[in-house]
Amino acid sequence: MAYQLICGEGYPLTEKQRQLMELAAELGRTRFAGRAEKYDREASFPFENYQDMHESGLLRLCVPEAHGGHGADYPTYAMVSAEIGRHCGATALTFNMHVCTMMWSGLLSEDLDMTAEQRAAHRQHQAVHFARVVRDGAIYAQPFSEGGAAAAGAQPFGTTATKVAGGWRVNGRKIFASLAGGANYYGVLCTEKKGGEELSRRDTLYLAVPADAPGFSIYGDWDPLGMRGTVSKNLLFEDVFVPEEAALMPQGIYFQAASRWPHMFMTLSPTYMGVAQAAYDFTVAYLRGEIPGTGPVKRRQFATKQIALAEMHVKMEQTRALFLRAIHDARIDPPKSARLRAYAAQYTIMENAVDMARLAIRTCGGQSMLKSLPLERLYRDARCGALMLPWTAELCMDRIGREALYEPGETD
Numbered sequence: 001m002a003y004q005l006i007c008g009e010g011y012p013l014t015e016k017q018r019q020l021m022e023l024a025a026e027l028g029r030t031r032f033a034g035r036a037e038k039y040d041r042e043a044s045f046p047f048e049n050y051q052d053m054h055e056s057g058l059l060r061l062c063v064p065e066a067h068g069g070h071g072a073d074y075p076t077y078a079m080v081s082a083e084i085g086r087h088c089g090a091t092a093l094t095f096n097m098h099v100c101t102m103m104w105s106g107l108l109s110e111d112l113d114m115t116a117e118q119r120a121a122h123r124q125h126q127a128v129h130f131a132r133v134v135r136d137g138a139i140y141a142q143p144f145s146e147g148g149a150a151a152a153g154a155q156p157f158g159t160t161a162t163k164v165a166g167g168w169r170v171n172g173r174k175i176f177a178s179l180a181g182g183a184n185y186y187g188v189l190c191t192e193k194k195g196g197e198e199l200s201r202r203d204t205l206y207l208a209v210p211a212d213a214p215g216f217s218i219y220g221d222w223d224p225l226g227m228r229g230t231v232s233k234n235l236l237f238e239d240v241f242v243p244e245e246a247a248l249m250p251q252g253i254y255f256q257a258a259s260r261w262p263h264m265f266m267t268l269s270p271t272y273m274g275v276a277q278a279a280y281d282f283t284v285a286y287l288r289g290e291i292p293g294t295g296p297v298k299r300r301q302f303a304t305k306q307i308a309l310a311e312m313h314v315k316m317e318q319t320r321a322l323f324l325r326a327i328h329d330a331r332i333d334p335p336k337s338a339r340l341r342a343y344a345a346q347y348t349i350m351e352n353a354v355d356m357a358r359l360a361i362r363t364c365g366g367q368s369m370l371k372s373l374p375l376e377r378l379y380r381d382a383r384c385g386a387l388m389l390p391w392t393a394e395l396c397m398d399r400i401g402r403e404a405l406y407e408p409g410e411t412d
């Protein structure tokens with residue numbers, strides 16, 4: 001069967017979008033897919049894939065053109081990421097952390113209100129981060145999670161930064177930090193500690209800590225069910241000094257971004273869109289007897305298989321329609337309907353990816369879940385999507401219910 005980009009034939013793409021998606025698809029098919037089993041089995045970081053993404057330019061996807069990047073917008077990022085997710089979920093998920101660090105510091109920050117002084121300082125800091133990626137192929141991680149309510153947006157981050165001459169001193173811990181040991185910089189969300197004052201979410205800082213900074217260390221095991229190649233270990237920050245230029249956003253600006261640019265939290269879903277598509281693609285190829293090493297028995301002639309595949313197809317198209325609509329809604333201060341649709345899209349993609357992998361195994365049958373084939377890895381990888389904070393499947397439902405029934409400021 002001919003390979004089709006995730007958006008489907010005839011979908012209106014700019015020339016740049018088509019080129020970048022085709023590049024991701026080509027790397028995915030010819031390099032990432034073949035390596036995915038090894039990273040999964042070893043729970044090791046996909047360094048070779050990152051080298052390929054550096055050399056091909058994908059690593060600078062969301063670095064602005066003026067700084068030597070592709071200047072990709074939100075929908076372009078999402079479709080490229082989904083294309084990678086079809087071939088290696090762990091590469092797509094970690095690519096999200098890196099690329100979105102550049103997106104948040106780049107195009108997203110352009111929309112936010114800053115004082116002239118903040119904007120000028122931000123310009124200087126951006127240039128440092130972008131140059132590292134473009135020139136050196138630096139990789140950025142995005143550790144938020146601490147195991148409490150902070151990553152869900154309900155409390156200030158317990159990791160703190162104290163202002164000192166020339167920069168900040170960072171203290172705290174993060175859990176589940178994808179790219180642990182793979183990243184050159186860790187974009188840490190932390191709270192500014194101001195004398196004896198209580199920590200406040202308004203004082204959230206976003207600082208890039210270099211992997212070789214004294215006081216920074218990685219600890220703990222990593223032996224999870226799925227997305228094993230993300231190597232999401234724990235991080236410890238003990239009095240880590242970072243200079244002013246470590247700021248990925250100026251003081252107070254992350255809080256503004258989180259309230260005004262909600263789609264910034266939907267960026268994990270493209271990975272799982274790709275995983276869902278991969279489960280569907282596998283099923284079609286398997287039933288046609290086209291999976292190497294399993295044929296040449298065809299199973300497509302049975303009506304039961306045709307109906308099962310039809311069910312998957314309908315689910316895939318429903319998921320794709322919402323995905324493509326929601327990624328084009330992304331902007332500052334979107335209308336309420338777009339915000340609710342973003343939650344609905346995230347929920348749908350994360351839940352349907354699990355369902356697509358489940359249906360794929362049920363439809364293809366026993367042989368399809370052998371570890372020599374990718375389907376059982378897709379099944380395990382898919383299971384992780386609904387757990388990702390701040391928009392877990394549960395929290396998306398929580399937000400939809402509340403925000404659909406209450407206007408801002410309303411209470412009972």
Ligand SMILES: Cc1cc2nc3c(=O)[nH]c(=O)nc-3n(C[C@H](O)[C@H](O)[C@H](O)COP(=O)(O)OP(=O)(O)OC[C@H]3O[C@@H](n4cnc5c(N)ncnc54)[C@H](O)[C@@H]3O)c2cc1C
Pocket residue numbers: 097142143144145146147148149150151152154175176177178179226227230232384387388389390394395398
């Ligand atoms: C493969 C994988 C890769 C990951 N990579 C990263 C990464 O790179 N960076 C990163 O930061 N995280 C990452 N995560 C972590 C992920 O985003 C979650 O933080 C993690 O799964 C939460 O686990 P938990 O058991 O603490 O969750 P939970 O217990 O569900 O939630 C954490 C806390 O949030 C609060 N909470 C839950 N629900 C609500 C609610 N309705 N209202 C208010 N508060 C609530 C609770 O206090 C709860 O203790 C990754 C996770 C996985 C599985």
